Amino acid sequence: MKYIVLLGDGMADYPIPSLGNRTPLQYASTPNMDKLAEVSQLGMVTTVPAGFSPGSDVANLSVIGYDPKTYYTGRSPLEAISMGIDLLPGDISFRCNLVTLSDEENYQDKRMLDYCAGEISSEEAAELIKTINETLAPEGINFYPGISYRHLMVWHNGTGEQHCTPPHDIADKTIGNYLPQGNGSEELLNMMLNSNKLIEEHPINLLRKERGKNPANSIWLWGQGTKPKMPAFKDVYGVEGAMISAVDLTKGIAQAVGLQVVDVHGATGNIHTNFTGKAKAALKILSEGSDFVYLHIEAPDEAGHQGDLETKIQAIEAIDRLVLGEIISGMKELDDYKLVVLPDHPTPISLRTHTAEPVPFMLFNSAAIKNGPRIFHEKSALAANFHIDQGPDLMKLFLR
Numbered sequence: 001m002k003y004i005v006l007l008g009d010g011m012a013d014y015p016i017p018s019l020g021n022r023t024p025l026q027y028a029s030t031p032n033m034d035k036l037a038e039v040s041q042l043g044m045v046t047t048v049p050a051g052f053s054p055g056s057d058v059a060n061l062s063v064i065g066y067d068p069k070t071y072y073t074g075r076s077p078l079e080a081i082s083m084g085i086d087l088l089p090g091d092i093s094f095r096c097n098l099v100t101l102s103d104e105e106n107y108q109d110k111r112m113l114d115y116c117a118g119e120i121s122s123e124e125a126a127e128l129i130k131t132i133n134e135t136l137a138p139e140g141i142n143f144y145p146g147i148s149y150r151h152l153m154v155w156h157n158g159t160g161e162q163h164c165t166p167p168h169d170i171a172d173k174t175i176g177n178y179l180p181q182g183n184g185s186e187e188l189l190n191m192m193l194n195s196n197k198l199i200e201e202h203p204i205n206l207l208r209k210e211r212g213k214n215p216a217n218s219i220w221l222w223g224q225g226t227k228p229k230m231p232a233f234k235d236v237y238g239v240e241g242a243m244i245s246a247v248d249l250t251k252g253i254a255q256a257v258g259l260q261v262v263d264v265h266g267a268t269g270n271i272h273t274n275f276t277g278k279a280k281a282a283l284k285i286l287s288e289g290s291d292f293v294y295l296h297i298e299a300p301d302e303a304g305h306q307g308d309l310e311t312k313i314q315a316i317e318a319i320d321r322l323v324l325g326e327i328i329s330g331m332k333e334l335d336d337y338k339l340v341v342l343p344d345h346p347t348p349i350s351l352r353t354h355t356a357e358p359v360p361f362m363l364f365n366s367a368a369i370k371n372g373p374r375i376f377h378e379k380s381a382l383a384a385n386f387h388i389d390q391g392p393d394l395m396k397l398f399l400r
């Protein structure tokens with residue numbers, strides 16, 4: 001038996017008036033999901049435990065079968081693992097976004113125009129992060145470049161007690177009310193403010209502005225924590241396997257639990273990603289002997305944060321056609337298999353950020369066909385009247 005998790009990040013949503021009160025998942029053309037739904041178990045699963053912020057960190061941990069209540073220490077330390085940064089005891093790792101702020105004089109009065117600085121390229125970003133590291137980082141603090149707008153800062157023997165806000169939660173809002181607060185926030189705030197003065201007129205940003213692109217004119221620190229410790233997936237669930245993803249968060253979770261990370265050429269973490277390449281890579285891994293693949297697609301979530309309905313629908317349709325379609329036809333040549341399709345959390349277009357509500361899932365077992373509802377979306381999954389309250393129980397059910 002082979003096991004495939006197909007996770008469309010942020011795929012769930014609310015009914016949208018311009019779609020005739022249907023959700024993007026309901027509206028999108030998804031023949032493969034719908035065909036599979038006819039023979040699958042549908043249900044809802046709570047991936048964000050009460051009291052936790054509905055981040056992809058918490059939600060993906062749940063889906064992969066690790067209870068955030070036991071294992072979650074913050075988002076950035078998971079990304080640090082994937083970036084090859086070994087956190088020592090006492091190190092606090094922070095996510096460091098490159099963002100676009102508006103140009104009011106006072107830092108506090110500026111608005112969060114773009115949490116991802118126009119999806120800045122990794123090459124441009126690396127230069128800005130290098131400048132920040134060399135000019136701004138005080139003794140005991142290091143900045144590390146990552147992919148596009150996602151970077152990292154490590155505060156050696158620092159404190160992680162601050163209350164920080166993800167920048168994708170405050171689209172277009174004045175940042176004054178969302179700056180870091182609490183013990184250790186002054187140091188963070190100083191670096192954020194000084195980064196704005198330092199890189200606003202950096203040649204890279206001047207060129208970006210000239211080309212009509214959003215400048216990366218500040219850092220934004222959040223998602224802090226210490227190195228997590230998690231038991232190996234094989235020891236907990238008895239199978240070995242791999243993660244396919246474009247983003248360091250899910251790759252870091254995989255590494256933390258001993259899953260292999262498989263990089264796919266052209267995997268970008270947005271609508272331009274190599275959907276087919278990811279599906280083909282999953283099939284290759286399974287055909288070469290692995291039993292488990294977690295295939296993570298970031299594109300619907302990014303479209304959700306950007307409030308881009310058309311792209312969100314496109315992403316869902318690409319997942320259906322280029323990923324699920326490819327997997328269903330490829331698996332005919334392989335073993336019996338189980339496949340679960342789900343989002344980690346909703347990223348409603350109307351909110352442009354995540355919510356903690358339960359998400360729909362569809363569980364197919366080629367060796368035990370079920371007769372279920374005809375289509376897969378939030379409403380049909382809810383109507384199936386099967387609810388998993390503790391996210392990690394889905395993995396237990398899946399691998400049973």
Ligand SMILES: O=C(O)[C@@H](CO)OP(=O)(O)O
Binds near residue numbers: 009055150168305
């Ligand atoms: O990486 C990030 O900064 C966020 C937003 O893109 O990702 P996610 O919404 O999946 O947490």
